[in-house]
Every structure is written in structure tokens, then in C-alpha cells.
Amino acid sequence: MAGSMVALLATTLEFLACGFFKVAAKRMEPLRGTRPIRVLSLAVRSPYWLVGMLLILAGIVLQFLSLTFIPLSSANPLYLTPLLVMLVMAVGYFHERLTRREWLSLGLLAIATLVIAVSVAHGEHAGKALPSYALFFAVVIPCVVIPLIVFSVGDLRQTGRHARPIAGIAYGASIGVLIGTGQLAAVGLFNAYQSGLRGTALLQEPYLWAMVLSAGFGLGQILIALQRCRMAIVITVNSVVGQTQLVVMATLLYGEGWPHDRLWSLVRAGGFALGIAAIFIFPRHEPDPEESGAHEMQPGPSRQASAARGPYA
DSSP states (O other), rough: HHHHHHHHHHHHHHHHHHHHHHHHTTOOOOOTTOOOHHHHHHHHHHHHHHHHHHHHHHHHHHHHTTTTTHHHHHHHHHHHTTTHHHHHHIIIIIOOOOOOHHHHHHHHHHHHHHHHHHTTTTOOOOOOOOOOHHHHHHHHHHHHHHHHHHHHHEEEEEEEEOOOOSHHHHHHHHHHHHHHHHHHHHHHHHHHHHHOOHHHHTTTTSHHHHHHHHHHHHHHHHHHHHHHOOOOHHHHHHHHHHHHHHHHHEEEEEHHOOOOSSSHHHHHHHHHHHHHHHHHSSSSBBOOHHHHOOSOOHHHHHHHHHHGGGGGO
């Protein structure tokens, strides 16, 4: 019970941080993925971003603590449960509006989380193995490079003046891969610590540096995505992709428990498959406000700033 409460609190703090990041992003000049140093310089000068970072760091510490009580396979569905907190912020505070199709996707994600949670009781022990460096880098390097390419190509791509703004599915998926990779490295760091590594010996392992690099890029891209797209879409997709990647890759790298019983193994795989399918149901472009009224209600100046950001605004 203690581990479950800690895991819930950890992710709740991280979702609250996204609200501060959203406020910070809306107050910044247009951000670009091809200018990471500029993004960082603007971020560190924002008090809202700094508060968000404090919440993120507190959440990371609590996630480490939760893994001392429960295995990752048990913590994973708990990491997705506080999405409700984020949706309340998105709809209630930021006045974002969702279409019926988007609510359907969210409903399917809720069912997927429940299915995964049911299968947890039939999981195995927590994975404590440490992979070879070759296998670790074979997983981590593509998971960092590909999302950076997605953001860079998105900024360089030219579209027509009447092109519809994107909803942020690709951005959310890219961020999810980066954040999931950071969490994956954090699990490796935790396992290395549990194995007895301390001090400089622990710093010589690749896990800390992989965690800082991938999570750092992910947090920078969250600012860009939240400035251009609705938080409800970006953070939901980010969370589902990140947690799915975390569990699947942790099974590969660290021997994290997966049900040996065929039925419950299929149930858990089905839960992840349903979550990914729900992402594909999300519309790829923003709905036409004149037709559906489903858009983010923003004051005039924000609309003007959005227009200045070009086709991805």
C-alpha cells in the first residue's frame, strides 16, 4: 500500500508540473526545436518553469522510492492513473475542449489502464539484472535521436498557409519516447545502486547520463509542444507511449516481471495494445472551431502569438 501511494503521489506531482510548464510556455516567445539553447535560456528565466522543475524532481525522487516497495510492473498502471488530474487542469483551468472522438480515445485509455492493472496481480518479480552496454546503447541511442529528428523536421517543414494545425500526436509520442527512455535509464540506475555500486563507480555507469540527456531533451520538447498544442492531447499521448515503452523495454533490459501464464500475458499485452490503438484514434489535426467549437479558449494576444508560430501553432 505504501508503495502504491508513493507512486501515485510521484506521478500526480509530475502532471501538476505540466500545468506550470503550460503557463510558462504560453508566456514565452515562439519556441523552435532547432534552437535548444534558446529554449533552455528562456526556460530558466521563467518562475513557472522553475516551479514545474521542482515538482518534476520531487516526482522523480518519489518514483525511486516507490520502486523500493513495488516492482515496476505494479507501479506502471499507477503512473497513468493521475492523468485525471491533468485532464481537470486542461479542461477546467486552460479551457481546452475535446471532441467526441477524443473523449472516446481517453475512455479507451482508461480501460487499457484498468486491464493492465488487473494483470499486475499475475506478474513476476521485479527485474534486477543489468544489461550489457551494447544492448543498453542499442535501445537508448535510437530512442533519443529519432524524437529529436521528428521535432527538427517538424520545425523545418513548410506547409501551405491554409494547412490545418496539428493536434500534437507526433509531438506527444516523441516526448513519450524521450521521457520513457529517461525513466528506463532511471530503473537501470536504481538497479545499479541496489547491486552495491556507489560514488564514482555509479557515475561511471551510463544510466545517470542517459537519464539526464533523454529527460532533458524531453522536458525541453514538452515546452515547445505545450506552446503549440493542447495539453490534454500532448500529455496523454506522452504518458501512454512513455509508460508502454518503459515496461516493454524494462522487460528486455532488466528482466522485469511479465506474467508467465499465457492468459494473463495476453491480457497485459492486450492492455498495452488497446492503449496504443486509442492513440491512433485521436485526430491528427485540430478540429475546425467554426464547425465543432472544440478548441482551446485563449485570449486575443495568445491567438496572435499562435498565428506568428506558423503552421504548427
